[in-house]
Amino acid sequence: MNMNLSDFSAKIAKNKALIGTIIAVALIFIAPSVMSGYNLGLLSKYLCYAMVAVGIGLAWGQGGMLTLGQGLFFGLGAYVMAIHMNLEDIGPGQVPDFMAQYGITSVPGFWELFRNPVIAIIGVAAVPGIVAAILGWAVFGRGVRGAYFAILSQALVAAFAVLLIGQSKTTGGTNGLNNFKGFFGYDLTDPANQRMIFLICAFLTLAMVLIVYWIRKSFMGDLVIGVRDQENRMKFLGYNPASIKVFAFTVAAMFAGIGGAMFVPVVGIISPSDIGVTPSILMLAGVVIGGRTTLLGPVVGTLLVRFAETQLSEAYPSAWTYIEGLIFILVIAFVPLGLGQFKGVWPWIKEKIGLGKGQPGGRPAEVSGSLSAQHVGVDSAATAEAVAAPSIGASPVSGPHPMQAKVVKA
Template sequence: MRRLREAADAVASAAVRWRGPVVFVAVALLLLVAAPAALSPFRLELLAKYLCFAIAALGIGLAWGKGGMLTLGQGVFFGLGGYAMAMHLKLAEAGPGQLPDFMVWSGVETLPAVWEPFRQPWFALLMVVVLPGVTAFLLGLLVFGRRVRGAYFAILTQALAAAFVIWLVGQQGLTGGTNGLTNFTSFFGLDLADENDQRVLYSVVAVVLGLLYLAFRQVVASRFGRLLVAVRDGEDRVRFLGYDPALVKTVAFTLSAISAGIAGALFVPVVGIISPALLGVVPSLEFVFAVAVGGRYTLAGAVLGAVLLNYGKTTFSEHYANGWLYLQGTLFIAVMAYAPKGVIGVAGQVRDFVAARRGRAAPAVVPPARVEEGAAA
């Protein structure tokens, strides 16, 4: 009898230990094998788009979920990555010594100096990571170094998104203005109109998402990840212990910006456009909203939220364009008020509720709500 119980325990603990990898492999198979086989090219392209948003969501999960930094300017980093990629694609298309089509239309005669190095594929790929990374790192050093945090940080990032979009629109000859950059035909040898090549592109997006997910998990599980959570839950205590919270936050913020940049760079060939309308205050908030719905405290929740929410948005607004805003607003209020841990946390919440009903002591839950001292002080 006792041995039986021991065996059962061993199975149970193995199940717990292997649950993560098993789910990961299952999802990977689903995305890489089942989805391309089952979905029409149109739907597959949409899924690729959702996966791009999921890549950006990973970063938000890290910065906001683990680090407590509500970043409302992810659109900026998404855009920096996206424009870096789009500039290269435009130049590659125009051919050596030629101008991209939109510049010809708006009367620009010589290629702006900023554009020139983007002819090199390696430079463009580097910039996809470097531009958002460096921007976020510098901003983080300045802002976190002076202990600006909580709601202040959120407002500043939001203002950054607003300013960035206005700047983009204003620089017609440099960035394509309101129209943004569009009409891409090929992506590193892939023909974007060809169905097979679209499938390859989709797989690239899915693989990048998988790799980044694993990398971010590694970050969260490392000493740095623990420090980050500690900063979220008690920044002052971390400082008293001799660490520098500003640096920890800056690094996490930078990583989140890089993931947004990569997402933007992949978004460009998948969707075929990058424009200010995709990057402003509202789209940036929507990135965060998706993560909140999925569950901000886990990376898996962030990814799930991005896919679910964007799927919901597409399907719902196909039928009732006006109703979507009501639904989105209500959903958001409901999630913030009743399910702060998102879809992924709902199962746990229900379990606790049932346990509490039965009169058993509810299992200890990590309290997600934390008073941000900085905002109230």
């Protein structure tokens, strides 16, 4: 029985990514049938923030870049989508109502660019990605990092919010862009289309998690971690830390832009208040609580933070921000790694119950020499001869000295 449990545990560990994907897909399809339209809309909104969190987990958790300004890229993607949806609603040759109030008779050129749906879809990721790449080369190329980078990113998102308010003739100012009717030809008031938007948000979040999983398992993932932990050593080995940081930062920005783009049809409005300093910090809070170094921690933490925000704001309208801040402080003080701090619980349980061990005592079972030789393809007589012979020494790199055993084909 113990061996069966061991084999089962090993199979789960080997295929945990596939199993997690299957479970996530199943939950995605089940949710629309068991949740009300209101709750489904809330979950869609939470998933938009979860997309941002996945990118922060890559940039901060893996790359060590504490970014406090992801609202900048969230807003860029959101405004690209909002411009397209606004133009889609009013039709060709018309201008939005807020522009007409200023006497504007034709939409600006950068608006007209995103009238095309294909360009708009590409733009929600490309515009934030290009901006992030330019900023990344300018910042990381000059060696800016740590707290200086965090403060700079926060200053950029604050400046972006001020810019949007100041350009009210083309951005809607503090009111932002709102009152959308359709989403690429689909009526936003139709419950079936709302379920479709939820599925899009869910699958996009899942796709981003899988992309980050692939990056973490790839050589590029090793480089990102190497720059985080030993930047000077990476330079000595011939790698350019700035380009590696730009890669992670750009991917995170593109994820944030896509999350912002889906936020628009889900919520129905985008304004400077959705992308300023405070929203950017809340985007980071979910990553802190979920665990920035884990794969799914940022998603789980963001869902928990946003759910708590909804519940607390309804129960304590005047004090919920203080309660949420207190929770955030307690997590940082006592659980600095977030939920990821508990990822060692399951291995600890397995060790205590002997799961995955050859013997209950915690030490692996010893196998007879002849059986071991059969399985690994080592000649039994040669092995016995080598064991009986005087020790010649061990190689510091590859283990036992090659003259200590004779290996033959099985």
